[in-house]
Each structure stands twice: as structure tokens, then as C-alpha cells.
Amino acid sequence: QVQLVESGGGLVQAGGSLRLSCAASGRTFSNFAMGWFRQAPGKEREFVAALSRNGGNTYYADSVKGRFTISRDNAKNTVYLQMNSLKPEDTAVYYCAATSRVLFGLFQRPTFYDYWGQGTQVTVSS
Numbered sequence: 001q002v003q004l005v006e007s008g009g010g011l012v013q014a015g016g017s018l019r020l021s022c023a024a025s026g027r028t029f030s031n032f033a034m035g036w037f038r039q040a041p042g043k044e045r046e047f048v049a050a051l052s053r054n055g056g057n058t059y060y061a062d063s064v065k066g067r068f069t070i071s072r073d074n075a076k077n078t079v080y081l082q083m084n085s086l087k088p089e090d091t092a093v094y095y096c097a098a099t100s101r102v103l104f105g106l107f108q109r110p111t112f113y114d115y116w117g118q119g120t121q122v123t124v125s126s
Contacts, residue, residue: 002026002098002115009094009120012086016124020081022096022117029077030054033103035113036070036081038092038122045095047108049081057103064090086124093119 008020022034035050049070050059058070069082079096097113106112 002032004096004098004115004117006094006096006117006120009122011123011125014086014088014124014126016086017082017084018086018122020083020094020096020120020122022079022081024077024079024098030074032098032100032115033107034070034072034079035097035099035107036079036094037097037110038090038094039119040092043092045110047110048094050103050107051079052103059103059107061108083122086122088124088126091122091124093121095119 003025004022006020006022012018030053033052036048037045038048039045047061048064049068051070051072055072067085072079096117098115099113
């Protein structure tokens with residue numbers, strides 16, 4: 001089992017920045033590729049970003065490319081999502097997720113991931 005706990009959400013004005021953190025425990029963190037997803041009210045959970053086990057490969061949704069950066073610190077068992085130039089449409093609950101699989105194929109789908117955090121709310125005001 002892997003336990004994931006997100007933090008860092010909050011209320012920010014459009015154009016501002018937030019950094020989300022996701023702390024992992026329970027199993028060897030470096031054995032898992034990590035992802036961030038988000039879910040707005042009335043919408044399906046959508047892929048935001050993903051990161052390979054060693055951090056060497058990153059992937060982003062087109063909607064956040066150039067504004068968000070995913071990173072990890074395996075010594076701290078933590079994955080981060082730096083969000084810059086935030087827009088009102090970024091408002092959602094953000095979830096981190098872990099998978100023991102290699103990031104290939106359908107990794108942008110929630111079903112690819114084995115473990116999930118409880119989510120953290122991000123609200124961007126206009």
C-alpha cells in the first residue's frame with residue numbers, strides 16, 4: 001500500500017502561483033511513477049501531469065503545458081506541482097496518484113494509477 005497526502009491548495013487570484021505537494025509513505029517511493037489529476041465540479045477527473053520514477057521524463061496536458069511543472073524528490077518521498085500563471089479554469093480539486101507501471105500508453109487515464117490521495121482544493125479567482 002502507498003498512502004498519498006496532498007497539500008498546498010488554496011485561493012489565488014488569476015495570474016498567481018501555487019505549489020502543491022504530495023507526500024508518500026508505505027512503500028519505496030522511487031518504485032512509482034507519479035501523476036497529478038484534477039476534477040472540477042460536474043466534470044470528469046482529468047490528467048494534468050505525470051513524472052517517471054527517476055524524474056527523467058515528464059508529461060503534461062496541453063492545457064497546462066508551459067505553466068505547470070511536475071517534479072519529485074525521492075529522498076523526501078514527495079512529488080510537487082508548481083502552478084504558475086493560474087487561470088480561473090484551473091479551479092478544481094487536485095489529486096496526486098501513484099502507479100507501479102512504466103508511463104506508456106494509457107497513463108493519462110485515472111485507471112492507470114493504483115493509489116490516490118484525498119485531494120486538495122485549488123480556487124482561482126478572476
